[in-house]
Amino acid sequence: xxKSLDEENKKRSEEHLxxxxxxxxxxxxxxxxxWVGQHIPDYIEFEGKTYPLHTYVWExxxxxxxxxxxxxxxxxxxxxxxAKEKEDEKKLEEKPLAKEEARALYHETAGLxxxxxxxxxxxxxxxxxxxxxxxxxxxxxxxxxxxxxxxFIRKVTK
Numbered sequence: 818x819x820k821s822l823d824e825e826n827k828k829r830s831e832e833h834l835x836x837x838x839x840x841x842x843x844x845x846x847x848x849x850x851x852w853v854g855q856h857i858p859d860y861i862e863f864e865g866k867t868y869p870l871h872t873y874v875w876e877x878x879x880x881x882x883x884x885x886x887x888x889x890x891x892x893x894x895x896x897x898x899x900a901k902e903k904e905d906e907k908k909l910e911e912k913p914l915a916k917e918e919a920r921a922l923y924h925e926t927a928g929l930x931x932x933x934x935x936x937x938x939x940x941x942x943x944x945x946x947x948x949x950x951x952x953x954x955x956x957x958x959x960x961x962x963x964x965x966x967x968x969f970i971r972k973v974t975k
Contacts, residue, residue, distance in 0.1 A: 839909070
């Protein structure tokens with residue numbers, strides 16, 4: 818019994834992607850909120866080199882200001898990630914893939930697109946500004962919530 822379940826799971830994971838499923842994955846990459854829930858890959862391999870992508874993006878997010886050299890490096894990184902993303906998307910578009918392999922490739926590609934988007938926002942300063950606005954709004958909401966709780970407690974204790 819156990820063996821037949823393993824064989825069935827293996828068979829299911831080896832099923833090839835249908836053209837409809839391929840179109841759905843490719844379409845999902847180009848929708849407005851494709852990046853929601855996607856993680857930037859820890860590493861990417863491109864032209865025989867491995868790059869620590871997630872750590873690099875995280876370190877840049879932590880910086881208050883960027884030097885011109887760092888901005889130039891970000892541009893180079895965006896070029897590398899864009900080339901890798903195009904390569905992955907072409908595989909997803911043309912290569913015969915098992916369903917699990919296609920889903921993994923989709924998530925990697927979406928993660929690369931998210932990294933590109935984040936790097937562009939870091940370079941332009943948009944990420945810092947939106948982060949600052951979020952923190953301000955969050956702090957204001959906490960104050961409003963505290964006032965509501967205090968008012969509630971006053972009414973309940975009367």
